[in-house]
Amino acid sequence: MIKSEILYILSAFLFIYGLKLLQRPDTARRGNLLSSLGMLVAVIVTLIANGIVSYQWILVGLVAGGVVGALSARLIAMTSMPELVALFNGSGGLASLLVATEAYHREPGVDSLTASTMFLSVLIGGVTFTGSIVAWAKLSERIDSRPRLFPGQQIVNFALLIGVIVGAVIFAGNPADGRTVFFAIVAAAFVLGVLAVIPIGGADMPVVISLLNSYSGLAACATGFVLQNNILIVTGGLVGASGIILTRIMCKAMNRSLANVLFSGFGSAKTGGTKTEGEVKPVSAEDAYVLLEAANNILVVPGYGLAVAQAQHVLRELGGLLQANDAEVRYAIHPVAGRMPGHMNVLLAEADVPYDELIEMDAVNPTMDTVDVCLVIGANDVVNPAAREDEASPIYGMPIIDVDRARTVIVFKRSMRPGFAGIENSLFFKDNTRMLFGDAKASLEALSGEFKSA
Amino acid sequence: MSGEILIFVLFVFVLSMMLGLELISKVPATLHTPLMSGSNAISGITIVGALLAASASESDTFTIVLGTLAVACATINVIGGYLVTDRMLSMFKKKEPKEKP
Known part of the structure; x- marks a missing residue:
């Protein structure tokens, strides 16, 4: 047993060092590899050190999970990454719940402390599981992605939470006879997960995924408490922290508190800001070409609409042509530009845009006055000056990319329809x-065509 | 579980959280998606518990079902998470010096 603990230290080291290497794009891939090596060590140690004799079911589980995991990782489109991560979060939560359930089933006569950790493990695991399934369904638009509120929702949630806590007290008081209560808690956790995510709108899903990511770590952590296994606790803690940080970044980027995201049903009501003044000035691709041809400093602000139009590769081509025309081209990425943290960066990386051309919002705003032409493609709310100027606007106070300070802004848009x-x-x-x-893709192709024929 | 052990595991938990906050807050925004899928893979560490569950010596059908399912779920996390993270990270490239035609 001592020997295995020592090797668990090795895998904890590999996880931590792997995360450290994830701090830079050029070492990140190696970090991921080291981290997976740590996982391999942990698995092998567990198999050997515990004298595991019956391998057949383990093998079944490993093969089934391995095939599903590998296929989904290989086949998923980069635009659907949030859905995949949501599902992975969910399966992590379910695994933790199952492990804790099995531990209780095998040994019901545990003390109150252990019972409490079992309770935490199934509660967090269950909420993560169903919450992630709902998040996945919303992201993939299998269910309506708009927030769903029904009368008395808060009261129902609150009552359920109280019920769960009461159940936990009863269960921890007498775990040996608490089988019914235990499974009632599992069921309640499943319902809570659904109720917690259903009222949250599609635009807020980045926050939800980050939060569920944190939960999946905390669920593993709680399971570590149940099994008194340090490697689970350390690793779960790391992942829990990661999700918390990402959640905080997302909330800050939308200028909303976490409570506001979780409970307000933002976007369910039609919120009108003050009337806008001025007139819309359309431009043709030929005129846009003239503007771009003369520009030295070009900034591209892509949004999720770019990925929807499948236009990232055409954009990259245009970027190359502009650079060949001796212009400096940079891409400004708002923290909530995609549908999960860093999503837009991955989509552009897939289109071969080098990562050092991608600039974060805080770094690009001070340089905005030097930008000749700014191309806004598929982004809307994250460049809306109302966030700065219009106190009546629902997005007032949200940090935005100040594209309106550029000399000229060209907005690629299908119609005048408002954004998300x-x-x-x-x-x-x-x-x-x-x-x-x-269509953004057609417009970008037209612009590229102008450059090529010039 | 004795109170002493609880204190000990809580200690480990708090320290690892602090370490996590410190490490992760330095990850640039560019890498947040791979970070998330990668940490997802790491949270598949539940596989350690799942392996123990699936190999319990006095196993009835319920235990076997729970254990095998747990192993499968955790493996999806581990294998899928690491592979998709690697796939994403392999796309991140630095600007080549002087790529003018």
């Missing part, structure tokens, strides 16, 4: 803004 949050964008009416209407 349903808010009018005053950027479209500014003097220095030109609207390039049409």
Whole structure:
């Protein structure tokens, strides 16, 4: 047993060092590899050190899980990454719940402390599981991604939570006879997970995924408490922390508190800001070409609409042509630009945009006055000056990329329809803004065509 | 579980959380998606518990079902998480010096 603990230290080291290498894009891949090596060590140690004799069911589980995991990792489109991560979170939560359930089933006569950790493990695991399934369904639009609120929802949630806590007290008081209570808690955890995510709108899913990511770690952690296994606790703690940080970053980027994201049903009501003034000035691809041809400093602000239009590869091509035309081209990424933290970066990386051309919002805003032409493609709310200027706007106070300070802004847009949050964008009416209407991919292709024929 | 052990595991938990906060807050925004899928893979560490569950000596059908399912779920996390993270990270490239035609 002592020997195995020593090797668990090795795998904890590999996990931590792997995360450390994840701090830089050029070492990140190696970090991931080291981390997986740590996992392999942990698995092998567990198999050998515990004198495990019956391998057949383990093998069944390993093969089944391995095939599903490998296939989904290989086949998933980068645009669907949030859905995949949601499902992975869910399966992690379910695994923790199952392990704790098995531990209780095998040994019901545990003391109150152990029973409490079992309770935590199934509660967090269960909420993570069903919450992730709902998040996945919303992201993949299998169910309506708008927030769903019903009368008395908060009261139902609150009552359920109280019920769970009461159940926990009863269960911990007498675990040996608490089988019924235990499974009632499991069922309640499943319901809670659904109820917790259902009221949250599609635009807030980045926060939800981050939070569920944190939960999946904390569930593993709680399971570690049940089994009194340090490697589970350490690793679960690391992942829990990671999810917490990402959640905080997402909330900050939307200028919302976590409580507001979780409970307000943001976007369910039609919220109108003040009226916008000015007129919309459309521009043709030919005129846009003239503007770009003369520009030295070009900034691209991509949003999720870019990925929906499958236009990232065409954008990369145009970027190359602009660079060949001696312009500096940079891509400004808002923290909530995609559908999960860092999503847009992955989509652009897939299109071969080098990562050192991707600039974070805080780094790009001070340089905005030097930008000649700013291309806004598929982004809307994250460049809406109303966040700065209009106190009546629901997004007032949200940090945005200040594209309106660039000399000229070209907005690629299909129509004048408002964005995800349903808010009018005053950027479209500014003097220095030109609207390039049409499908983003077609518009970018037209621009590339102009450069090639020039 | 005795109170002493609880204190000990809580100690380990708090320290690892602090370490996690410190490590992760330095990960640049560019890598947040791989970070998330990668940490997802790491949270598949539950596989250690699942392996123990699936190999319990006095096993009835319920134990076998729970254990095998747990192993399968955790393995999805581990294998899928690491592979997809690697797939993403392999796409991140630095700008080549002087790529002018």
